[in-house]
Amino acid sequence: MKPFRNICILVSIFITLSSCIVSMQALATVPDxxxxxxxxLPGFYPDPSVVRVGEDFYLVNSSFEWFPSIPIFTSRDLINWKQxxxxxxxxxxxxxLNKVDTSRGVYAPTIHYHNGLFYIVSTCVQCGQNFYxxxxxxxxxxxxPIWIEGDRGIDPSFFWDKNGKSYYLGTGILNRQEVTWPNPNGIWIQEIDLVEGTLLGDKTQLTYGHASNARWTEGPHLYLKDGYYYLMVAEGGTSEDHAVTIFRSENILGPYIPNHKNPVLTHxxxxxxxxxxxxxxxxxIQTQNGDWYAVMLAKRRFDDLTPLARETFLAQIKWEDGWPVFNPGKARLELDILIPDLPWTPIESTPIRDNFSTQKLSxxxxxxxxxxxxxxxxxDKGLMLTPKFASLDEEHQQPSMVVRRIQHPRYSASTRVDVENFEKQDEAGLVIYRNYRNHYKFFRKGNSLQVVHNHKGQSVVIAQTFxxxxxxxxxIEDNGPMLSFIYRSDAGASKVLVSNVDASSTSDEVAGGFNGPMIGMYANTSLFDKSKIAQFSWFEYKGTGVH
Structure with a gap:
């Protein structure tokens, strides 16, 4: 019996040590x-919507004229998000979508989960209106996409009531005689057949917003909590006057009573x-532990500019007297937030350099x-673009351009570019792009290297060399409000072609609109030939300051 007893002791010690190691590893993943x-989500990620399924959270954002449409992210801790x-x-x-104007396209999606099925409902402005x-x-x-008949508004969302009925929330004013102030909007509700995408019965107006002259009421979300239906909306337009207001009712069709402390969040x-x-x-969103949080959009100002457009933020929610309080004791968004009481689940960082080693783009x-x-x-040669006759300086174009979101107020980006069968009028290089009227191009054209700055529709060559x-x-290096454009050969030393270039053209203050700044690679020609190839061996993007 003694050998058997010794074996049992050894096994017990091994299991105990293994448990300790596992516990230490788990503790090591918790941030200090x-x-x-x-x-x-820093950078151009506006209009967030979130849903929880079990321990997993899913989040979506607007994409406007960019494609693929509506990025989807997942997280287990509400902090670390993976697309x-x-x-x-x-x-x-x-x-x-190919015919939409700048800052049109796919607006304000909402994501839902019901009876084993995920739903994403959104608007495609100038390209079919509302769909899911x-x-x-x-x-x-x-x-x-299933296109919804009977609605031409924006920012739709769904709600499933406790009796099993499906509802659709839309934006608009059913009776224009009830509103007389400038820029009004409202929220209405109607039953929907989610098999056919058909609205059923009559629309019911729920609110025009909190204030007696509320502007641009939109972005409705409906929640059922403790016997009340809570209707949360956005007001004031998606700029400095933006705000979150909330209403509640004991009946899904109203009347909805505003919270006297509205707006519950605004800056x-x-x-x-x-x-x-x-x-x-x-x-x-409510976590599996019963805690409440909210995602929302906001912008950040650097050097008197808003360079990154609308971004996704997180705030803690505490319910008091039957109403939500955003960031209790502060009532505003902050850069530092307490980590939620959820399993800390960091994700693998995106590599700084993309060598295009897979057959699909990231x-x-x-x-x-x-x-x-x-x-x-x-x-084998990396990303290869065939240049098209599609100018970056004109609207409604579909250029040979592959870009990603700029996510830092200070950053650097670079690439190695070679060309095949290019003629002297063909271009290939880097681009910082906000819209067709506001962007920067850094490209080779024949035996010339050029920097072109397009500011409010005026295109100027600001530097060139042989x-x-x-x-x-x-x-390209962005050091805040100024850009530097740098080049070198494979074996040569770096040379600055031009520096101290005003970086404001792609900011909200100059470019305006609902979309955001992008950076990446492009190729262009005035004479299409499919044998022409721009080869980008790799692409690097690196934030050099706070995100």
Missing amino acids: DPRARNPI IGHAVSNPDYFAA VTSTDPDGPWSK RNLGEDVHIHSTGHADM LDYVTLRAQTREWLTIG IEDDPIILA
Whole structure:
């Protein structure tokens, strides 16, 4: 019996040590600092909506004219988010997106989960209006869009009542005689058949907003808690006057009584110099532990500019006297936030350099409008673009351009570019792009290397130099309000072509609109020939300051 007893003791010790090691590993993953950094999704990620399924959270954002449409993220701790796909990635589904104006396209999606099925409902302005897609798996594939008959508003959302009925919330005013002030809007509700996408019965107006002259009431979300239906909306427009207001009713069709402490979140009373501004368009979520949080959009100001457009932030919610309080004791968004009481689940960082080693582009990259991608291939030489006759300086174009979101107020980006069968009028290089009227191009054209600045529609060559035909490495550094454009050969030393270039053209203050700044690679020609190839061996993006 003694050998057997010794074996048991050894096994017991081994199990105990293993448990300790596992416990130590688990503790090692918990951050020492209980605080995290807002925004949770930096860069052009506006109009967030969130849903929880079990221990997993899923979040979506607007994408406007960029494609694939509606990025989808997942997280287990509400801090670390990983992109897992897009709601619409088949360009055949969104052919009309190719004709939309700048800052039109896909607005304000909301994500839902009901009876084993995920729903994402959104608006495609100038390209079919309101639609939804479904999937049993948030990773996809997602269904073909189902277009909703009977609504031409924006910012739709769904709600399933306790009696099993499905409801659709839309924006608009049912009786114009009831509103007389400038820029009004309202929220209404109607039953919907989610098999056919057909609205049923009559519309019921729920609110025009909290104030007697509320402007641009939109972004409705409906929640059922403790016997009340809570209607949360955005008001004031998605800029400095943005705000979140909330109403409640014991009946889903109303009447909805406003919270006397509205707006429950806004920064419009903090002055024009506040760092975080334009807060609004919130969506609340309850964790599996019973805690409440909200995601919302806001902007950040750097050097008197808003360079990154609308971003996704997180706030804690505490319920008091039957109403939600955002960031109790502070009532405003902050850069530092306490980490939620959830399993800390960090994700693998995106590599600084993309060597294009797989056959598919990273989910970070998008193209302008819903193009088919026969002009884009990935092979041994990296990313290869066939230049199209599609100017970056004109609206409604579908250029050979692959870009990602700029996520830092200070950053650097670079690439190695070579060309095949290019003629002297053909271009290939880097681009910082906000819209067709506001962007920067750094490119080779024949034996010339040029920097072109397009500011409010005025395009100017601000620097150029002679180069050889060899591959060349191009780099752009954003040091705050100024840009530097740098180049070198494979073996040569870096040279600054031009520096101290005003970086404001892609900011909200200059460019305006609902979209955000992008950076990446492009190729262009005035004479199409499919044998022409721009080869980008790699692409690097690195934030050099706070995110």
